Amino acid sequence: MSVESRQSPRPRAGRTTAGRRRLRHALTVAAIDLFLAQGYDATTVDEIAAAAGVGRRTFFRYFRSKEDAIFPDHEDVLGDIERSLATAAPAQDPVAVACTAVRLVLDYYLADPDVSVKRFALTRTVPSLRDREVATVDRYQRVFARYLRERFEAADDPAADLRASVAAAAVAAAHNHVLRRWLRSGGEEDVHANAEEAFQLVVDAFSGPVEPGGEGRTVVAVMEASASMSEVMRQISAALRTN
Template identity: 85%
Template structure:
């Protein structure tokens, strides 16, 4: 995907980091507001730049295109996610590590409810922006899949690639579910409880072989036959970990 090789343009020196961040945010807000008010196709870069009080050339120091302007921090968040995966300690459950990392993406949306909610409205009506968002989610998902595959291989999972693909899709779906619910509430709903439940569902479903050194030790689980599978998973997963 061409998105892979894209580099963010670098604003030239002169403004402070905080100043650059403020201006970039102002351009994003201007772009989103104009797109919503006048339509995505008809809004020009010049109009966006003018609304943020700068010129066209300044706009292009921050973004390659008007499409870019509404996903301003994607590369940074992706880098943060990759750092989070790279620095996770091996004792942590790999699926839990992926859930912790995807939470960084969620936090990024939560940090700016106004922009997030308006962008959500835009991506629902402008196909090219929706496609761009789908491509972004796909990139996160592939980063998680790569990480999980490596971890599953380490513990001798017989089908590390399959398990990693499916678990990464589940991580992304849980994140998207929580995020969309919050966005539909206009950014008002308390998201943390939902996020915790969602990621617990995923870790419960896809926890890897827990402790390769546990071989020979035995766990006995006693449960009601009517227990929901997720609850059973949670209990067993916890039991295996404590063992």
């Protein structure tokens, strides 16, 4: 028996963690390319599987539907965010921690610019995919709100619930603004510089001690619909600190 015949057979794609990741990515790329070429509704699961070089049953081992193939890793990213928040040092500013954690979502999109830009084009034209994206963003935001609420309550902040909800919304809004700006540029803009500026605005607006006696307050900030993000953050911060 030759040396070659005594060696263990090489694992096929999908049999190892790296292989599963590559196959999952191949199915996502195939789905996005087909959706763009012939339309979302006109594309079948069989066509996606064939384009990726696998069968229908293999597709359903990775995704429950063709819609799921567009957002393949959000559950993993959400888990990474929850672990990042759970392991943050208590001495760290909670808003800064949330801004650092949301960068994991940004990194996910930056890891594959071509797919991210194409996915953006799809979500702008296919309502069901856009709704799915909105629902995903809402899940991230709720995770941040829960973390911030716990931290603010631990610091005896009388407005913990309100402050956590508004700060979490601001974290998500800053991330979405930076990400969509980058996507609209075709992945050409300096996303890191934009992220630094956006997240610093959020930290400046919501970090630091809150004056006692704010329980039961209603905070209102009035601004023009065309106001820039920096102006929105400035006015919200002023309202929270002075009312």
